[in-house]
Amino acid sequence: MKNFQASAVERRITVTHDFASHPMEAGWASEAIFFIIVEEVSGAQATLETSVEISADGINWIDEGTSFAAIHSPGHYAAKVSHFGNWLRVHGKITGTNPAFKLSVHLHLKG
Amino acid sequence: MKHVLALDGALSKFKPLQTIISYDDFDRGLCGWIDLHPNYVGENFNTLRYSHVDKTQWGPIMLSSASFRFAGTHGSMDGTYSMKLSTRPVAGKYTKAPVPGSLSHGIKRLTTHLPKGLRQFEMWYAYTPEQDRQGLSEQAMRAFGMFFDIQDDDYRYFIGARYLNAVDGQMVRKWQVFQAKDVSDLEWAYGVENDWCKRGIDAMWYGKRRQDGSTDGFEWIPEGYQDLCYNESDDKINWSYFRLLIDTEKREYVELQSGSTVFDLRGMKPTLTAPYARIKGLFNPGVWVENDTDRRVFFYIDSIVISGGDE
DSSP states (O other), X not given: OOOEEXXXXXXXXXXXXXXXXXXXXOTTXXXXXXXXXXXXXXXXXXXXXXXXXXXXXXXXXEEEEEEOXXXXXXXXXXXXXXXXXXXXXXEEEEEEEEEEEEEEEEEEEEO | OOOOOOOXXXXXXXOOOSEEEXXXXXXXXXXXXXXXXXXXXXXXXXXXXXXXXXXXXXXOEEXXXXXXXXXXXXXXXXXXXXXXXXXXSOOOOTTSOOOTTSEXXXXXOOBOOSOSXXXXXXXXXXXXXXXXXXXXXXXXXXXXXXXXXXXXXXXEEEEEEEEEEEETTEEEEEEEEEOOOSOOHHHHTTTOTTOSOOTTSOTTTOXXXXXXXXXXXXXXXXXXXXXXXXXXXTTOOOOEEEEEEEETTTTEEEEEEETTEEEEOTXXXXXXXXXXXXXXXXXXXXXXXXXXXXXXXXXXXXXXXXXXXXX
């Protein structure tokens, strides 16, 4: 039977500037899905552009190549990754006028 | 019926009581351990009551290979994976209530099935701050600890121990046990009326803290100073042994073993609180770690054995 963990890596945080999620170790897993759950959005032309990042050490991060479509409104969004070594996080860029997103980042790992 | 069991050889580094309640080797997964979070039972899945301590942001637990930039993978004591508790890179002064994210906390939710008597928690663990800057950072670890959250027919009580490693950058290195000072529920919850937590509950973050390391929630263990093995670099971790023996019949501490040192705790008692609704029989083990500066600190557990009955 495979192992599985669903982790609420970031729980209902409000972000107004670029941010990164908590570094998670995932070396045991062979597949991952990041979920971004947006509950509230405010500001004009508020846009959240999020990409998956990997790392050699959990401290220095580089782009993995997987990105979410731009987010403008509340909802559930997901991105899949399957080749990532040990470390995983998402990095979000926020643009707009006085933008704010109340969101959670969940990571589902299986392997 | 007589049972004949072939025990896992990895159990030989533990000395469990007669009945093993759970044996968690984190090479097999998280074994029921989960992040601690508040009760999302209010409107729109929010909490019902305000608390001065924000328990929604404690750092997440994960299965870790204990991998580092220069060292590579440490692995665990018996394989590759341990359970890692990881704080977020935020901290407050010791004398303030812990800020959101400055702790990480794991809990396993059980109920009791044995007659009252001896219970024991054993683990092999290691700890280190994130190696995100040069130097040696032992003082970035404020504290770690373990407890049982128990509710029997008459009382709820927290019974456990904390290693206070450092206070605002100054090394302390002393053991304490859960035991509340004679304060009101209001003082315990930082002045918040009608908080969930009554005196004695959740001493990990409730109860006034003082600069000398004492708090309203903990009592020093006599001659409780102990140098633990931290090693000479933040990416070198050493697996260490912890054992807490309690008596749920007498509702008192029996023994704490850390490494080869045994502290006799007989006669020391936890603080008894009126029972809460719907948690009769509760027998939750918990572990946590707290940082002392604005950086992540990590607490790794290779394996845990919880046992009960005769020695």
